[in-house]
Amino acid sequence: MSDLGLQSTESTRFRQLADLIDTVLLRATEPGTPADQLERRRLAALIEQAGRDDPNSIQAAYLADVLSSAGLSEPRAWGQVVEALGQGALPAKAVQSLEELAVRLDQSHARAATRVRIRR
Amino acid sequence: MDEYLQPALADLQERIRQLKGLIPPNLGRDVATLERTCRDRLDMAVAECVSLGEPATWVACRHRSIRMRRYRRLVEDIAWIESTGINALQRWQDTDDRLNRLIERIAREIHFPLPSPVVACLAQAHYEIDTKLGLLVVPPADGMFLLHLPDVYHELCHLLLDEESDARLAPLQDAYLSAWNAARGYVRAEMRIEVNQARRPESFKLELRAWLESWRAWMLELFCDAFAAATLGPAYAWSHLHLTAKSDAEVFAVPKLLSTSHPCAAARMELVLQVLQLGGFTGDVTRIRVRWDELVASIGDTEAPAYGRCYPSQILRRVAQEARSATQSIGCVMADPKAPRPIEGVFSAAWDEFWNAPEAFADWQARAAAELGLRTT
Secondary structure (H helix, E strand, O other): OOHHHHHOHHHHHHHHHHHHHHHHHHOOOOOOOHHHHHHHHHHHHHHHHHOOOOOOOHHHHHHHHHHHHOOOOOHHHHHHHHHHHOOOOOOHHHHHHHHHHHHHHHHHHHHHHHOOOOOO | OHHHHHHHHHHHHHHHHHHHHOOOOOOOHHHHHHHHHHHHHHHHHHHHHHHHOOHHHHOOHHHHHHHHHHHHHHHHHHHHHHHHHHHHHHOOOHHHHHHHHHHHHHHHHOOOOOOOOEEEOOOOOOOEEEOOOOEEEOOOOHHHOOOOOOHHHHHHHHHHHHOOOOHHHHHHHHHHHHHHHHHHHHHHHHHHHHHHOOOOOHHHHHHHHHHHHHHHHHHHHHHHHHHHHHHHOHHHHHHHHHHHHHOOOOOOOOOOOOOOOOOOHHHHHHHHHHHHHHOOOHHHHHHHHHHHHHHHHHHOOOOOOOHHHHOOHHHHHHHHHHHHHHHHHOOOOOOOOOOOOHHHHHHHHHHHHHHHOHHHHHHHHHHHHHHOOOOOO
8 A cells, every 4th residue: 555545536535525524513503604504505515416316526426426335325314414404503313414424434535545556 | 532632632733843844955946836735734734733622612522523533634634744745855856856857848748737746756666646735756766767757647637637626627527527427327227237137146236336436536547547648649558558567457357346446457558549549649559459469468367257347338438538638628738640749759759669679778768868857877
């Protein structure tokens, strides 16, 4: 394994998603400032996009892969999370789903980072 | 956890201070961007140490797991900067300077639309790029040899695919996403077929799941291959043949249970030859194909039964066409068989000499590398 693989494209994308979710989770039970609401809308848009067959951003496509490979892609559950993100404080169920997703993303990040690479 | 985290975070902050002290002074302009990026990243790490060490932010029970996740990411970030950027800066040498000047010339020659990366000769194996630091690493002696330097063109494309919010790069990134969606759609359709087949072994489904996950990384690599073949021409295909000859990976490898980061060598060559064909390098394609078939026969690998299903021709064809066309759309100059540019010409001539005058190749390469400024005479 190469240390330089640590911040490969894949692992960086997973990291960005995990960071975004943890930012949202940090103030999940508060109504949220305009900045918080902006982050929630960003996350909601990504999750909503990830649920489609044809994600229209690279980040959403990465999220779709994680949801699918982790068996977390049940559309109705994520529809509820998307809806909750568009409102005020997040209900406990949405927080739990996002917590689970953040953990999965960290695992995907670690897997991408440690995978034996044929370089170039 | 505060009893652990407070001293651990203080220790990390001290580590950052020491890391900055390891950067030698006056490294020069070639490496200034890398030094700046490393310093900025370390400053961000200090800010995160301060944030994580602020007990009032983390009192709520549900915040504990977020704090630990962020702590682990912070530790990893610092380790990454230390092992990549700081490592490169600490052992910076004249060979690095010489290769950086060549990379600048390559970037200008192909009209590369982003700042060229800093190159350091410290890779433990083959070429690799860290897009966040803009750091390309090559093996220590590769800055003096010509046969693998074509791989630099592949690495440059990783920067184009990773750059965010730059409208100029949208044609390439959109083409990449669209091709990836097509590949995902294809594998999902194959998965549905498996689900509907009675008495199919469970391993088939696991295999397809590994393909689905693999295509995420494969599409990146294939786009980079297409970019390299489009902007450099046949020398990139020869370099790929060279790498395949030296690698012990299966030429027609198909993932079984676990995903892989790179597509197999055969699929990559298939794609590269299609890009060259589109660029008008018909004679070169024929010559490369003959040598490739000889190599595959010598290795003794044969096409795995699942190869065609895993790497469908229609997807590879699409990548060849769309990646080449998008490379042109972002303003990069395509390799032209009738009018090779100076550095492209040297890399191409290196492979001609390698095949046509092998006994004189070492001397030829030494002269050509000196003319490119890679060796002191």
